[in-house]
Amino acid sequence: MSKILVFANQQGKSLSSGTLEALAFGRRLAVSSGGDVEAVLMGPAAESNAKEVIAYGAVKAYVVSNPLLAEYQVDLYVDSICTIFQQADADVLVLSFDRIGKDLVGRLATRLGAAAITEVVDFKTEGSTQNWVRPIYGDKAYGEYSVTRKKVVVGLRQKSQELAISDVTRTGEIIKVDYKVPDEIILTKLIVKIQSALSDLRLEDAKIIVSGGRGLGGQEGFQLLQSLADLLGGTVGASRAACDAGWVPANLQVGQTGAVVAPDLYIAVGISGASQHLAGITNAKNVIAINADPDAPIFKRANIGVVADYRTVLPALTEKLKQVLV
Amino acid sequence: MHIIVCLKQVLDPEITPRYFKLDPVTNRPDTSESDLVLDSFAENALELAIQLRDKTLGATVSAICLGDESSDDILRRALAFTANQAVRVWDDDWEDLDGQAVGYILGQAIKNIGGAELVLTGYQASDIEEGLVGPVLAEELGIPCITLVSDIEIDDDRVKATCEAEDGCTVVGVQYPAVFTIISAESNVPRLPKVRDIRLARTKPIQLMEADDLELDPVRSQPGVKLERAYVLDREVACEILPGNDGAELANELADRLVALKLV
Ligand SMILES: Cc1cc2nc3c(=O)[nH]c(=O)nc-3n(C[C@H](O)[C@H](O)[C@H](O)COP(=O)(O)OP(=O)(O)OC[C@H]3O[C@@H](n4cnc5c(N)ncnc54)[C@H](O)[C@@H]3O)c2cc1C
Ligand SMILES: Nc1ncnc2c1ncn2[C@@H]1O[C@H](COP(=O)(O)O)[C@@H](O)[C@H]1O
Numbered sequence: 001m002s003k004i005l006v007f008a009n010q011q012g013k014s015l016s017s018g019t020l021e022a023l024a025f026g027r028r029l030a031v032s033s034g035g036d037v038e039a040v041l042m043g044p045a046a047e048s049n050a051k052e053v054i055a056y057g058a059v060k061a062y063v064v065s066n067p068l069l070a071e072y073q074v075d076l077y078v079d080s081i082c083t084i085f086q087q088a089d090a091d092v093l094v095l096s097f098d099r100i101g102k103d104l105v106g107r108l109a110t111r112l113g114a115a116a117i118t119e120v121v122d123f124k125t126e127g128s129t130q131n132w133v134r135p136i137y138g139d140k141a142y143g144e145y146s147v148t149r150k151k152v153v154v155g156l157r158q159k160s161q162e163l164a165i166s167d168v169t170r171t172g173e174i175i176k177v178d179y180k181v182p183d184e185i186i187l188t189k190l191i192v193k194i195q196s197a198l199s200d201l202r203l204e205d206a207k208i209i210v211s212g213g214r215g216l217g218g219q220e221g222f223q224l225l226q227s228l229a230d231l232l233g234g235t236v237g238a239s240r241a242a243c244d245a246g247w248v249p250a251n252l253q254v255g256q257t258g259a260v261v262a263p264d265l266y267i268a269v270g271i272s273g274a275s276q277h278l279a280g281i282t283n284a285k286n287v288i289a290i291n292a293d294p295d296a297p298i299f300k301r302a303n304i305g306v307v308a309d310y311r312t313v314l315p316a317l318t319e320k321l322k323q324v325l326v
Numbered sequence: 327m328h329i330i331v332c333l334k335q336v337l338d339p340e341i342t343p344r345y346f347k348l349d350p351v352t353n354r355p356d357t358s359e360s361d362l363v364l365d366s367f368a369e370n371a372l373e374l375a376i377q378l379r380d381k382t383l384g385a386t387v388s389a390i391c392l393g394d395e396s397s398d399d400i401l402r403r404a405l406a407f408t409a410n411q412a413v414r415v416w417d418d419d420w421e422d423l424d425g426q427a428v429g430y431i432l433g434q435a436i437k438n439i440g441g442a443e444l445v446l447t448g449y450q451a452s453d454i455e456e457g458l459v460g461p462v463l464a465e466e467l468g469i470p471c472i473t474l475v476s477d478i479e480i481d482d483d484r485v486k487a488t489c490e491a492e493d494g495c496t497v498v499g500v501q502y503p504a505v506f507t508i509i510s511a512e513s514n515v516p517r518l519p520k521v522r523d524i525r526l527a528r529t530k531p532i533q534l535m536e537a538d539d540l541e542l543d544p545v546r547s548q549p550g551v552k553l554e555r556a557y558v559l560d561r562e563v564a565c566e567i568l569p570g571n572d573g574a575e576l577a578n579e580l581a582d583r584l585v586a587l588k589l590v
Contacts, residue, residue: 011492075470097457099492102449103473106461109426115550116426118456131554136454137355138339140346143454144555148548155457188470188504191486191497208590232590246512251494256455257509265589275343276452278561286589288580289565297343305567306580312573313580320581321590 002035005090007081008053009100013045015052018096021161026094027057032125040084042069054172056164066179074103075185082111097155105155114151121160139256139279159260203259208234211254214241215270222248224314225269231321239271255280269310273298327385330442331375332432333404334365335397339452353556364400367448371508373516375446376407382480386410392428398532405527406519417537424549429462431547434540449474449507460507470504476511
């Protein structure tokens, strides 16, 4: 019987998709271990979202209020989440290993004297305990980890879980916590926020992605990809090699250290298919590879392969599709 | 100003999947077909540390690594980058430490060498990718931690760090001492060390620090997680290679297939 606390991170007004994953994972864990899920929320939207986390399966929602918690601030969040974890006397803390999770997991675990495990994609129940499953070695393998401490902080790999399903008939308790900020803890301060220029279509949400790699040989190749993507109503992605070469901005990178995408169609052009790149497309429904090398590992992940120099295929493909589609 | 950069030795992440094997008993990767290299984000951190030192009067860089003898290679690399000092922390009793234990022990070692104004780590090591050592170090040292940092600017007693945000980037101000976890960026592409510096690095000392030199809490120097099982992933999909004699034929074939599968 374990008590699972989920940190419900809110983006703007609504719960983040990582939080919906964490809530689903938490519930699955609770069902398997005979425990309960509770959630902790903070910021101005916490109260209205508390009902929602209950509909998603939490039996208790801790609403932590203090005007200073309105904006994410790492030191305050570490301190307040620790406070609630202890108040709730929870055993497992689950959070999305998203941008904020990457700040928080190691610090929370250390402060709580708990074990820490990150990039978790699943768990396996062994007797009365859980083993945590996560990819290792750039997604070339999976490892199953046991925990040697009483408590554990789990960072969930983004996009590794189904989203929680809301059921408004669920009931639960909302607990308001007045959180007093110890004044010596605010250490870091936001100076400026720079919005990235390229945000017309987020890779994460795209249904069709045409991605290019080092094999494109330069920026010109990406113009061919852009025409195809425009025609299909999709967007352009890239491998790290193409981003590092400066052919496209870093925010187009797909993979373990870039965007994790789940399009219906992913066309990989001049990309070899390194495990770190494939880590970003695990959930792509259809993968088409265009690569000059028949032995490129990408052909082990693609369902349709074209072995050719992309320069001979891509313009003709775009032309042909124009005739068919327009 | 003292800058410490934490370096980890890892299995070459670019190893061809075909050569990647795990020992079924130890769960460790077979290293006979591949090299051990300096973790790539840690190398970005090293480059940034050297650049910051060269811009700051009187600053020094110490490279520190928790690892067995084979890790001397990456410390020599740091010396060839012109790091001022190299420290290797190791004890034969340490086995299969996790990021938390490594963070704890490194924290004790950093205190032992007198602390630092800036502590730089990579953001996630390319072997297990725990992404823990930086934040854990910050907790252990009781100082702030800024994660996913691409650039640092020193500004009197304060540091301005540019870091990745959900959508774009932010610039954060923090008083040092502080920990920064570094990602790759155009400004921190690792240099090619000069031949002369590589040669000099061979003869420079590497300080060894062992468990007895540090005041270690026996519980906290134990890992919190233990790898019970590991298996290589086989995600192979049956791929249909399209027929065609030239680009035009292949393009036609592919277009037909996309339409037939209702993908466009
Ligand atoms: C810690 C870490 C994290 C990483 N994270 C990521 C990540 O998030 N995303 C990512 O992508 N990578 C990542 N990498 C890098 C990854 O290991 C590979 O180096 C990278 O994905 C290779 O990019 P590529 O496929 O474009 O280049 P290459 O591997 O060089 O492949 C180029 C391909 O193009 C083909 N080609 C060449 N010319 C042509 C032509 N004219 N027509 C058709 N095909 C052609 C070649 O046959 C080859 O297969 C990471 C690495 C590390 C160490
Ligand atoms: N054994 C180690 N010795 C020194 N630094 C380390 C060690 N392990 C991890 N680090 C540092 O912490 C970063 C993140 O590693 P990790 O938390 O293991 O993903 C690495 O890029 C290194 O800078």
